[in-house]
Amino acid sequence: MLHLVVSNKANLEILVDTVKNYKINENVDNKDVTKVIRLLKAVTVTIIHLRMDKKLPEKYIEHLCTALQTTSCPKFNAEIAGIEKDVTTSHCIKSANQSASMRKHTGAITVAATVSGLILLNDMQGVDFLFSMAQATYRDLTNNGVWNASMRPTPGSVPPGGLIAADQIND
Known part of the structure; x- marks a missing residue:
């Protein structure tokens, strides 16, 4: 065989691991969230097409949230942490509602509210909402100067790569 053929299952595992281990502050120039969202959306669509059931892997949206919290902007990371x-x-509410309906209680099921007021499921609609919120937050922080301020190195800190310009060294 002249070429190695990789199975869909192996490709799927690699893509999911890529999302789980993705670090924005290590992989994207200027920490441009628009580029990150474009990349993660393409990976997500590919994952769905590789799966027989055409659904997202379990807890996939949590992996996306974790990846999106790896910017150098604490305010952005905090917004994504809230989502x-x-x-x-949402997972807990869904489980509680299923348990309550299994017990066949009479009357309506009470649903507790989430912080955003939405119940986010591990599906493309939830992923689209997450990406929309991330994009809107990024735009807002950029327009208000918060994003760029958080990208500047702290005085005295060593930038990624560990190199400091000669004129920045104080004796």
């Missing part, structure tokens, strides 16, 4: 908390709460 991740809603995703976790």
Whole structure:
């Protein structure tokens, strides 16, 4: 055989691992979230097409949230962390509702609210919402100067790669 053929299952595992281990602050010039979203959306669509059931892997949206929290902007990371908390709460609400309906209680099922007021599921609609929120937050922080301010190195810190310009060294 002149070429190695990789199975869909192996490709799927590699793509999911890529999302799980993705670090924006290590992989993207100027930490451009628009580029990150474009990349992660393409990976997500590919994952769905590789799966027989055409669904996202379990807890995939949490992996996306974790990846999106790896910027150098604490305010952006905190916004995404809030969405991740809603995703976790959504799982609990869904489980509680299923348990309540299994017990066949009479009357309506009470649903607790999440921070955003939405129940985010591990599906493309949830992923699209996450990417839309990330893009809107990025745009807002960029327009207000918060994003660029967080990208500047802290005085006295060593930039990625460990190199400092000679004129920045103080004796």
